Amino acid sequence: MTETITIRRPDDWHVHLRDGAMLEAVAPFTARQFGRAIVMPNLSPPVTSAASAAAYRERIMAAVPDGSDFTPLMTCYLTDDADADDLAAGHAAGIFTAAKLYPANATTNSAHGVTDVAHIMPVLERMQDIGMPLLVHGEVTDGEIDIFDREAVFIERILEKLIAALPGLKVVFEHITTEQAVQFVDSAGPNIAATITPHHLHINRNAMFVGGIRPHAYCLPVAKREQHRLALRTAATSGSPKYFLGTDSAPHEIDAKESACGCAGIFNAPYALESYATVFDEEGALDRLEGFASLHGANFYGLPINEAMVSLQRSEFQVPDDIETAGSRLVPFHAGAIMKWQIVQS
Ligand code: DOR
Ligand code: ZN
Numbered sequence: 001m002t003e004t005i006t007i008r009r010p011d012d013w014h015v016h017l018r019d020g021a022m023l024e025a026v027a028p029f030t031a032r033q034f035g036r037a038i039v040m041p042n043l044s045p046p047v048t049s050a051a052s053a054a055a056y057r058e059r060i061m062a063a064v065p066d067g068s069d070f071t072p073l074m075t076c077y078l079t080d081d082a083d084a085d086d087l088a089a090g091h092a093a094g095i096f097t098a099a100k101l102y103p104a105n106a107t108t109n110s111a112h113g114v115t116d117v118a119h120i121m122p123v124l125e126r127m128q129d130i131g132m133p134l135l136v137h138g139e140v141t142d143g144e145i146d147i148f149d150r151e152a153v154f155i156e157r158i159l160e161k162l163i164a165a166l167p168g169l170k171v172v173f174e175h176i177t178t179e180q181a182v183q184f185v186d187s188a189g190p191n192i193a194a195t196i197t198p199h200h201l202h203i204n205r206n207a208m209f210v211g212g213i214r215p216h217a218y219c220l221p222v223a224k225r226e227q228h229r230l231a232l233r234t235a236a237t238s239g240s241p242k243y244f245l246g247t248d249s250a251p252h253e254i255d256a257k258e259s260a261c262g263c264a265g266i267f268n269a270p271y272a273l274e275s276y277a278t279v280f281d282e283e284g285a286l287d288r289l290e291g292f293a294s295l296h297g298a299n300f301y302g303l304p305i306n307e308a309m310v311s312l313q314r315s316e317f318q319v320p321d322d323i324e325t326a327g328s329r330l331v332p333f334h335a336g337a338i339m340k341w342q343i344v345q346s
Helices: 020-033 050-063 084-092 117-130 147-165 179-187 198-202 205-209 226-236 269-282 286-301
Strands: 004-008 012-015 036-039 071-077 096-101 134-136 171-173 192-196 243-245 309-318 323-325 328-330 338-343
Touching: 004 286, 012 020, 012 243, 012 269, 020 050, 020 269, 020 328, 036 050, 050 071, 050 084, 084 096, 084 117, 096 117, 117 147, 147 171, 147 179, 171 179, 179 192, 179 226, 192 226, 192 286, 198 226, 198 269, 226 269, 243 286, 269 286, 269 309, 269 338
Parallel strands: 012 036, 036 071, 071 096, 096 134, 134 171, 171 192, 192 243
Antiparallel strands: 004 309, 309 338, 323 328
């Protein structure tokens, strides 16, 4: 049995670092494990301009421990009146790495999102021209559509048409949760990729209802049936360069989760790499962890591979029930569970 693995320092291609006190609380966890992270722009108000992204990047750098080997990569939150010139200038200046498409009201702080992709076609055309990736929250928001079907319907109604209209656009289908998404990504060209979260590899929708309602297993897109989880595990561990690590770590204060109307989001940043390593081990694919965690994303984004290395060893530890830090109380993914892989501290 493999006891230790050493891989390039990984990157997180989808994370919510928040702002203010929560940023102070959570940024050190991401900076400890990852060399770079694509930082989601769904703040309140959202990050819609290069100037606000540059200021947010400064706040992130102030929140990570001194000497961290960590670079935040900023994204622009697209609205119906997104400005193609500001976006392109921000990209050229190295402020914006990518832009995020939230269908309006799909998830946390997405009220300003795009109401119809037709409104932003000129922006997307410009992104295609300059090779700037579009990151997509792939769910329809139509309340008539069953919540478990919203990703599959998004593919049919929006995504297929979008990539037919803009065949050269680089698209990351974020946090995929269904076998339909895997089929779509597999059959699309090399400019279409996807991130997969640790939680969607570990849990299916039953996790939300084990002995009662479990708010810490609730996120968006919501976890689906077991057949979908298995399709995601096959995709993540396949070695395909189209799939890469994106935690979607999305912290909310414990009171906001354990509420009559609890927020969507799973805080997995503290043990993300350990969580993915467990999946790859269970699938007999530890030799493919490095590609998924440290190579495929950088290659897709056209960025260099990290120089630093990290080792994990087969060694058990218990994840705490909650984490109190910088004035926040957060419940981590795998709270109370035994993890079988641990990062070797250097
Ligand atoms: O569960 C989620 N939480 N999904 C998202 O898309 C957003 C995120 C958040 O920001 O809380
Ligand atoms: Zn997200």
